[in-house]
Amino acid sequence: MFSSILTISRFSLIEAIRGKIIWIIAALMIMAMMLSLFVSQAALTETRESQVALMAGFLRISSILVMIFFVVSSIARDFQDKSIELLFAVSIPRYQVFIGKFFGFSLLSFLISGFYFFIFLFFSEAEAAFIWSVSFWFELSLMALLSLIFILSLENVALSLMISLGIYVLMRLMPAIQSMGEGPMQDGLFNQFINSMIDIIALFLPRLDLFSQSSWLIVNEISGIDIISFLIEFMLYVTFFILVGVFDLKRKSI
Amino acid sequence: MLKKGHHFKIQQAWILLIMFACFITIMLWRESTIYQRPKLLTLPDVPSESAMKLITASDQSFAYRMFLLWLQQFDVQAGQYISYRSLDYEKLINWLQALNKLESTSQYPLLLAARVYSRVEDQNKIRLMLKYVYNEYKANPVKNWRWLAEATITAQHKLKDLPLALKYATALAEEKSTSIPHWAKDIRLIVLENLGEFEQIKLLVGGLVANKTITDPNEIRFLDVLMKRVEEKARQNGE
Numbered sequence: 072m073f074s075s076i077l078t079i080s081r082f083s084l085i086e087a088i089r090g091k092i093i094w095i096i097a098a099l100m101i102m103a104m105m106l107s108l109f110v111s112q113a114a115l116t117e118t119r120e121s122q123v124a125l126m127a128g129f130l131r132i133s134s135i136l137v138m139i140f141f142v143v144s145s146i147a148r149d150f151q152d153k154s155i156e157l158l159f160a161v162s163i164p165r166y167q168v169f170i171g172k173f174f175g176f177s178l179l180s181f182l183i184s185g186f187y188f189f190i191f192l193f194f195s196e197a198e199a200a201f202i203w204s205v206s207f208w209f210e211l212s213l214m215a216l217l218s219l220i221f222i223l224s225l226e227n228v229a230l231s232l233m234i235s236l237g238i239y240v241l242m243r244l245m246p247a248i249q250s251m252g253e254g255p256m257q258d259g260l261f262n263q264f265i266n267s268m269i270d271i272i273a274l275f276l277p278r279l280d281l282f283s284q285s286s287w288l289i290v291n292e293i294s295g296i297d298i299i300s301f302l303i304e305f306m307l308y309v310t311f312f313i314l315v316g317v318f319d320l321k322r323k324s325i
Numbered sequence: 326m327l328k329k330g331h332h333f334k335i336q337q338a339w340i341l342l343i344m345f346a347c348f349i350t351i352m353l354w355r356e357s358t359i360y361q362r363p364k365l366l367t368l369p370d371v372p373s374e375s376a377m378k379l380i381t382a383s384d385q386s387f388a389y390r391m392f393l394l395w396l397q398q399f400d401v402q403a404g405q406y407i408s409y410r411s412l413d414y415e416k417l418i419n420w421l422q423a424l425n426k427l428e429s430t431s432q433y434p435l436l437l438a439a440r441v442y443s444r445v446e447d448q449n450k451i452r453l454m455l456k457y458v459y460n461e462y463k464a465n466p467v468k469n470w471r472w473l474a475e476a477t478i479t480a481q482h483k484l485k486d487l488p489l490a491l492k493y494a495t496a497l498a499e500e501k502s503t504s505i506p507h508w509a510k511d512i513r514l515i516v517l518e519n520l521g522e523f524e525q526i527k528l529l530v531g532g533l534v535a536n537k538t539i540t541d542p543n544e545i546r547f548l549d550v551l552m553k554r555v556e557e558k559a560r561q562n563g564e
């Protein structure tokens with residue numbers, strides 16, 4: 072079981088490396104360094120804090136985009152050249168194919184976060200850089216998993232990209248949307264209905280606002296609750312999403 | 326085959342010709358006055374509290390620093406610098422207030438207020454900015470005392486408004502917190518000296534030394550020098 076999962080994940084990783092993803096990440100890192108140089112010239116005070124916050128924000132958003140695009144295009148190519156059909160035709164269970172693919176993308180996320188860890192070592196305490204990188208690895212893996220589910224389920228590149236990006240924005244903003252719905256003027260019946268709908272949607276989505284916060288790299292003070300929160304969120308939702316993905320794949324006729 | 330090749334070459338020539346015409350049009354467009362006319366932007370209103378919450382929810386530190394740099398660079402527009410005098414200071418203060426709420430440990434908005442925006446050549450705008458610094462000091466003296474110290478100096482030397490400088494210096498001196506150093510609290514004595522309130526200085530210094538608020542030998546020496554200078558000035562004024 073493990074050997075087939077590992078083989079599939081290894082091939083996913085090799086595909087990423089051959090697809091020059093590492094070069095794209097290197098280009099992003101160079102852009103982030105140039106941004107930090109620009110900020111160091113523009114900021115009047117708190118230069119390090121400004122550099123770190125903008126670099127972390129830029130790297131997070133751009134890497135999430137790269138990961139979503141890579142996962143969707145990679146699986147779309149598998150559909151086009153029929154290699155996904157080949158995989159399902161051999162005697163490897165579908166759940167192993169799914170988990171193998173996810174592990175491969177998660178390994179790539181690990182590599183990317185590892186590079187960023189070394190960058191932030193220059194700007195922040197090692198402990199803060201480490202926790203931010205681990206958290207970002209989980210965030211990137213979760214997004215890879217969601218994109219994998221969408222492209223396998225929808226088999227449509229444009230739709231999967233739009234939904235993955237939309238869901239990412241929604242996950243990041245969900246607590247703000249929820250708190251806006253709890254204002255003093257929001258006690259009408261219709262508002263209550265909308266609020267409960269939003270609460271139900273929020274249950275199905277991980278709270279990505281708890282992951283890789285730029286402020287961790289600035290103040291170097293990360294509470295135990297911060298760490299436990301993102302760890303538990305990751306564990307719960309990764310299990311839930313893998314089950315959703317496997318269930319969907321099992322009922323699919325490919 | 327030859328005919329086809331000939332036809333292809335004619336097509337290529339046409340494409341090149343249209344491309345060239347496009348390029349010339351682009352150059353003319355870029356050179357046109359409509360394109361070059363710079364549009365002066367005015368500072369927008371601060372988003373409502375809930376909109377601000379939504380904008381910054383994803384990553385508060387990132388959004389905070391982006392907004393700060395944007396605000397700080399707002400005077401540089403479309404290849405020209407606009408004077409701080411043309412900025413709407415009411416809106417600017419609203420922005421600084423909103424940003425100051427986002428990151429409790431940061432000093433950046435107060436630095437912009439005390440050191441950048443209060444350098445404007447407009448007395449009313451300076452007063453607005455200093456009032457903002459004073460209000461922020463009142464809200465959190467321990468964090469913001471040094472910006473009020475700078476505001477006091479601005480009021481004294483740039484505005485030449487000694488009563489206003491005394492108001493700020495007194496607010497600093499009367500703060501009980503030990504995190505405000507004595508040099509900042511002593512600014513009141515210097516403002517009083519400039520106001521010619523020699524008797525009040527004597528009373529204050531006497532009180533500070535008597536109730537052992539000041540124990541540092543260097544600071545006592547500074548107060549001694551100040552007292553001697555004050556007495557000399559009082560003698561010259563015939564008090």
